[in-house]
Amino acid sequence: MNFLLDKEHQAIFEKAKAYSLECLAPVALELESDPELLKAKMKEIAENGFYGLGIPTEMGGKGYNYLQMSLVYEGLAHGSGIMSFLLQLQNNINMEIATFYEGIDEEILKVVPDLACGNKTTAFALTESASGCDPSATEAYAELDGDVYRIQGTKDWITNAKDADYFNVMVKDGKDSKNMIMLFVPADTKGLRYLENRERMIGNGMFVGGLEFDNCVVPKANLLSADGFKEALKAIDVARVFTPAIAIGVAQHAVDSVSEYLGQRESFGKPILTNQGVQWQIAEMATKIEAARCLLYKTAAVMDSGEPVALTAAMNKLFATDVAMEVTVKCAQLFGAEGFMKDAPIGRAMAVAKMLQIVDGTSEIQKIVVGRGIARQYLPRR
Numbered sequence: 001m002n003f004l005l006d007k008e009h010q011a012i013f014e015k016a017k018a019y020s021l022e023c024l025a026p027v028a029l030e031l032e033s034d035p036e037l038l039k040a041k042m043k044e045i046a047e048n049g050f051y052g053l054g055i056p057t058e059m060g061g062k063g064y065n066y067l068q069m070s071l072v073y074e075g076l077a078h079g080s081g082i083m084s085f086l087l088q089l090q091n092n093i094n095m096e097i098a099t100f101y102e103g104i105d106e107e108i109l110k111v112v113p114d115l116a117c118g119n120k121t122t123a124f125a126l127t128e129s130a131s132g133c134d135p136s137a138t139e140a141y142a143e144l145d146g147d148v149y150r151i152q153g154t155k156d157w158i159t160n161a162k163d164a165d166y167f168n169v170m171v172k173d174g175k176d177s178k179n180m181i182m183l184f185v186p187a188d189t190k191g192l193r194y195l196e197n198r199e200r201m202i203g204n205g206m207f208v209g210g211l212e213f214d215n216c217v218v219p220k221a222n223l224l225s226a227d228g229f230k231e232a233l234k235a236i237d238v239a240r241v242f243t244p245a246i247a248i249g250v251a252q253h254a255v256d257s258v259s260e261y262l263g264q265r266e267s268f269g270k271p272i273l274t275n276q277g278v279q280w281q282i283a284e285m286a287t288k289i290e291a292a293r294c295l296l297y298k299t300a301a302v303m304d305s306g307e308p309v310a311l312t313a314a315m316n317k318l319f320a321t322d323v324a325m326e327v328t329v330k331c332a333q334l335f336g337a338e339g340f341m342k343d344a345p346i347g348r349a350m351a352v353a354k355m356l357q358i359v360d361g362t363s364e365i366q367k368i369v370v371g372r373g374i375a376r377q378y379l380p381r382r
């Protein structure tokens with residue numbers, strides 16, 4: 001087992017980080033309120049080859065493994081955690097459409113080359129207003145009616161909902177069924193409507209809002225999986241490799257920025273960074289970030305090996321996002337009043353860290369997964 005990145009992996013990370021610091025960081029504030037700029041930047045991200053990462057090369061993608069993908073998202077998060085999040089979400093869905101589902105309809109597979117290069121975009125619709133942490137409370141359903149599914153219900157908090165060309169949608173397999181299925185729904189399908197965008201603490205350049213399905217009809221062949229719950233858990237495990245990568249990039253950038261700032265800023269006649277009390281805080285933060293990075297690389301390696309990953313992925317998500325939250329709050333204090341400015345980057349970094357603690361399973365849900373996994377080994381079988 002090799003803990004060190006080779007030159008190829010380092011280059012993947014450095015390319016993403018350099019692009020992000022040069023092209024995303026300078027407009028990070030504008031990206032908050034300008035959806036057109038955000039779209040233009042997503043196009044630029046595509047031109048720079050960051051789409052289609054997990055899609056096999058023979059299908060038009062980059063054929064990256066999980067470690068390589070993680071390095072891209074960590075690098076991009078240095079300049080914009082939000083853009084890294086939006087990209088990984090789409091790349092995950094695109095990779096899943098291309099490779100996860102057995103016997104998928106040929107017509108659906110025809111969209112993969114467009115997904116691989118970012119010409120078309122996707123979204124994942126699981127959450128509803130009354131079912132966030134608990135997807136078993138899903139109410140939206142689809143009824144099979146001859147050769148079509150008729151979808152009914154609403155979804156909430158769907159990232160990229162307004163701009164997506166295609167949705168992977170989780171619904172119950174019939175109004176009274178407990179089984180969930182996953183359907184592929186093109187955005188222009190009759191009966192599908194976007195609901196209002198919600199203004200949030202961060203990331204307001206991207207659309208995160210609701211979807212309404214009112215007798216929305218898709219061909220039976222658009223069934224991606226008859227075991228939607230299993231597929232959703234698999235998709236969430238994938239996200240639990242990559243949201244930590246974003247958290248690590250955000251946290252590392254916060255420590256880098258505050259160290260640079262305190263190396264220049266003086267109090268009591270010397271740079272603040274010369275104080276041991278400050279250096280110790282930086283040391284503790286840097287150590288936690290490095291520990292999170294090791295867990296990230298291990299999780300990516302487990303994912304690449306095909307071994308069961310749920311427990312490790314939950315630890316990875318819990319640890320990295322909590323570290324990012326802790327680090328960004330501490331860095332805000334170290335920036336002093338400068339960090340308290342309305343548009344200070346460290347304020348946005350704190351908000352991204354909070355977002356990352358919530359999406360793809362909250363920190364509490366990760367503890368449930370890890371705690372139950374461990375308890376199962378020790379509790380008597382009933």
Ligand SMILES: Cc1cc2nc3c(=O)[nH]c(=O)nc-3n(C[C@H](O)[C@H](O)[C@H](O)COP(=O)(O)OP(=O)(O)OC[C@H]3O[C@@H](n4cnc5c(N)ncnc54)[C@H](O)[C@@H]3O)c2cc1C
Nearest residue numbers: 124125126127132133157158159358359360361362364365
């Ligand atoms: C920016 C953003 C983007 C998102 N994008 C998407 C998307 O693209 N697609 C999608 O489907 N969803 C998306 N979501 C939804 C996200 O997955 C949910 O918000 C998340 O799963 C939490 O659900 P909830 O907000 O309803 O929290 P709730 O379920 O209401 O939970 C509230 C609080 O209670 C805690 N809690 C709940 N149950 C337990 C328990 N058993 N034990 C202990 N604590 C518990 C939670 O951890 C949380 O702190 C997005 C959310 C955000 C904020």
